[in-house]
Amino acid sequence: MSESVVAAAVGYDELATLKLVALDGGRSGPVKVSCSGLADRLGVSNQTASRRLQRLEEVDYVEREVVSDGQWITISDTGESALRREYADYRRIFETPAVVVLDGEVTGGMGEGRHYISLPGYMEQFTERLGYEPFPGTLNVRLDDDAVRARAGMSSLDAVPIDGWEDDERTFGPATCYAAVIEASGETYDPVHIIVPERTHHDESQLEIIAPDKLRDVLDLADGDRITVRVEEADFE
């Protein structure tokens, strides 16, 4: 039987039964199951529990050996795959993705990024903590609506903190950097970092990027060009 036919043939009742067999250890080898015990846990009659086990055997999700006081059940690779599909669904529901992909378009800013990035109080930290001296400025990206929502996922990813500091006249706020890769003009470029200054005049819809090079030059970017910024757990050094 093909995988798609099997998937359609087994409903959630059978999957719940398979899950209990797995919890009892059926994934790693034969596990002794009594129909009445299983029926109690599922809240169904003995007959129904027995029918579900038969069904799981018919679609090759389990192998069974019926003995006088119960049955020995082993979950097959196909059965395990079915459980893993459920597992993947729950991971999608509960786990924050380890990759955040943000799409948007290149835009001009207020012309202040250059000033801030050049300040020695920041530049020394960038060089030491990011491993490169950034081009003086921030490439600004106006994020698409769904990217504005997706950027919240960045908070669970690895970040490089940049500390606030002060000179004789004023204080400078801290910032957070996220290692990223950008894709634009059909090319991939890294390392870059998204920089999120704690004090900023931009709202969530704008992303600022720093990199060793002037990205407009190396990637031939102009205002309005599409760009993808991919933030991952991994270190891109």
Ligand SMILES: Cc1cc2nc3c(=O)[nH]c(=O)nc-3n(C[C@H](O)[C@H](O)[C@H](O)COP(=O)(O)O)c2cc1C
């Ligand atoms: C590293 C860094 C530190 C910043 N610190 C401050 C700050 O202390 N106070 C402030 O008003 N804005 C600060 N800003 C934010 C800028 O004022 C502004 O919001 C933004 O970076 C301007 O970028 P743009 O010229 O690309 O539009 C900082 C920006 C960067 C990149």
Ligand SMILES: Nc1ccn([C@@H]2O[C@H](COP(=O)(O)OP(=O)(O)O)[C@@H](O)[C@H]2O)c(=O)n1
């Ligand atoms: N790594 C970088 C940083 C900035 N830039 C560009 O360099 C210029 C100076 O950056 P900025 O942040 O002071 O200027 P705006 O973003 O405010 O326009 C802008 O045109 C940025 O788009 C770049 O191409 N690559």
Ligand SMILES: [Mg+2]
């Ligand atoms: Mg900028």
